[in-house]
Amino acid sequence: MPERENMEKITLGPMSYMSVMPTLLVGANIRGKPNYMTAAWATVACMAPPMVCVAINKMRYTARGIEENRTFSLNIPSLEQVVVTDHCGLVSGAHEDKSGVFRSFYGKLKTAPLAEECPVNIECRLFKSVDCGSHLLYIGEVAEIHAETSCVTEGKPDITKINPIIYAQSAYFGVGKRAGKAFSEGKQYKKT
């Protein structure tokens, strides 16, 4: 294993930190109208059944919609959609109608709006919400994945075609170079 040069460590205090996160649009119907909110505090929560989770501030308009219908969507925008994506994080649906920002369609669950312009849409049925303090962690069972045909390789969404937006340190980043295959690179490891 390569030794890193400067190993001196300091403590920074407790922070809601993660190295990299996905940039998403959380879709929810609120009083019958679709709304999209920018979020990044999301990941996979379970393999069987397939689940994802997203943390949302309790005060957010979107939280109301998720509680109302017990469904929501996670929509994956492409890097070229960074302006509209960030817009949905600047403006609250409580003050401005965001139902026209994307063309919405509905899938299996009927009440989780899906943004047509986003290359991938994850349709979710609420499994559980966990009260963590300022935020609710919404865990959703994945009911369906919708994807643009042009962004799919061998039946799966393809990162090189989607070109998703990474979120880190209040900024957006593209995906960099591929650095190897998981469950494979480690075979080179030698005990020292």
Add this chain to the structure above:
Amino acid sequence: MPERENMEKITLGPMSYMSVMPTLLVGANIRGKPNYMTAAWATVACMAPPMVCVAINKMRYTARGIEENRTFSLNIPSLEQVVVTDHCGLVSGAHEDKSGVFRSFYGKLKTAPLAEECPVNIECRLFKSVDCGSHLLYIGEVAEIHAETSCVTEGKPDITKINPIIYAQSAYFGVGKRAGKAFSEGKQYKKT
């Protein structure tokens, strides 16, 4: 908003999919010995108090250690550490002692081992574990963030210095170009 050329959508079925995820090493003491497991299903769960979460298969050796001590760590490796990082996902601590893979140190919580060689370490106190099916979603309150001084800018971990590993589609990626500031890019948005 730029129109995407091919908008035709297909359904791929329910999958545990997320566009991009962080590559981490989950540290836990098991029967008094440190162990590190590769994971990617992690994100921030709450702002106040600061919390993170990570999904771990119930069958994993690491789950035992988290239940035992109710503490764990999320260690952020650098892209140059991809071989040792992947190694920790290939080999289970139940079969092979991984306590020597990294030099461990302990922080506030005394029982969450922190990998010295990783540029950032998130020290966590277990807040709640949610049974999702195959996986347990461990939600941890962040007790402390440890970081190499050379990877810190203005009191925060700096992505350009850490060079973290992105996980997507069973492969590792580097971080690409910066594509703008959050809560800022959206100001250019024009209704159509």
